[in-house]
Amino acid sequence: MTIATKEQLTAFVTETVRTTPVTDIHTHLFAESFGDLLLWGVDELLTYHYLIAETFRFRPDLSYDAFWQLSKQEQADLIWQTLFIDHSPYSEACRGVVTVLNRLGFDLSKRDLEEYRAYFRSVSAGDYIDRILKLANVKTVVMTNDPFDAYERGKWESGASQDPRFLAALRIDPLLNLWDSSWSKLKEQGYEVSADLSGGTPAEIRRFLKDWIARMNPLYMAVSLPNDFAYPEDSARVRIIDECIVPVAREAGIPFAMMIGVKRKVNPSLKDAGDSVGKSDIGAVERIVSKYQDVKFLVTMLSRENQHELAVTARKNRNLLVFGCWWFLNNPSLIEEITRMRLELLGGSVIPQHSDCRILDQLLYKWDHSRAIIGKVLCDKYGDLFDAGWRLEEEEIRRDIEDLLGGVFWKFLGKPDPAA
Ligand code: REL
Ligand code: ZN
Incomplete structure (x- = not known):
């Protein structure tokens, strides 16, 4: 059906973004079979x-x-008191908790943490996964799977049963960021590697990657990289990328995902909360994606300052797919600015968002909040087309939104969407 008025357009776009199921391409969530690795x-x-x-x-x-x-529980009490009772919870991360509690149907007027806790004691992980995926309207979740983590490795080795809603991504940070210590972990797993990368080491690293690809069937290999990531460079990292990651990605036909711009542990006392951001050299991205045009790269960058040049770089390299508003960018003002700019430069050939959820329940807020912004930006873009005399069919809008919320990813992988 052709959309006749701007009011109809706004209503249809908003509703379609709200109701289209999502493929969430990067999270830290796990299927139920991974036991306590799944947080909720x-x-x-x-x-x-x-x-x-x-x-x-x-x-x-x-x-x-x-x-x-x-x-x-004591930490949670203290955080609740500090951020929700002693102050109003309007930071994005705090607002997220409020959205989740609201979407679960809790009475927010009482602010009674014990009442919320009682519900969680009464529900099983399996039932809760079903409830959240349904409420968040997320059809597929891509996990972050680390073969260097002994605990997680155990889960894979004991054949953690497969849930088609949770798909793997092979995460290789230690290999590329901590080779000095991770080479011995490969050795313990039976790979004949040496610290100086001599002899058969690159072949053994490739064997390690291929073994884990066979076991996990990952959609892509992924790494987070520091803001001073350089390419090319005389370093173990770059040798492993050139001699191991790239050939394996090519052979397996899966992308290499680079998440660039993190400064790890600027305040180690904060543990996971102690990481920060730094501007990166877009030249490194340009050089690697244009050198390996037959390899696919998924790239997100952490610094706001890198977003425009990253989008421009994607215009020049069709093997580069930009994804998500990562971590410190996952705030309404920045998501809106970045999404607007990307749609203007790249049309729909982009993955506007991933959730990066570490806790299952967060799917509710991360996607609610992002959908609202993506919908708003799309209303403006389609509205501009409308003003210029372009009339849209509902079917065309539905197609575009399905692409943005997952289709673009699956087409880039060259795989059918398993949940379609
Ligand atoms: O995948 C990553 O490296 C990051 O997204 C995480 O390390 C980070 O802590 C995450 O919680 C950000 O949202
Ligand atoms: Zn992440």
């Missing part, structure tokens, strides 16, 4: 590392050690 519930929500960082800002009296010695 109100105490996990409150102890999300974003909120820990915010709590310390209001509590100069609180020592880091004292905080870390508390039980999870």
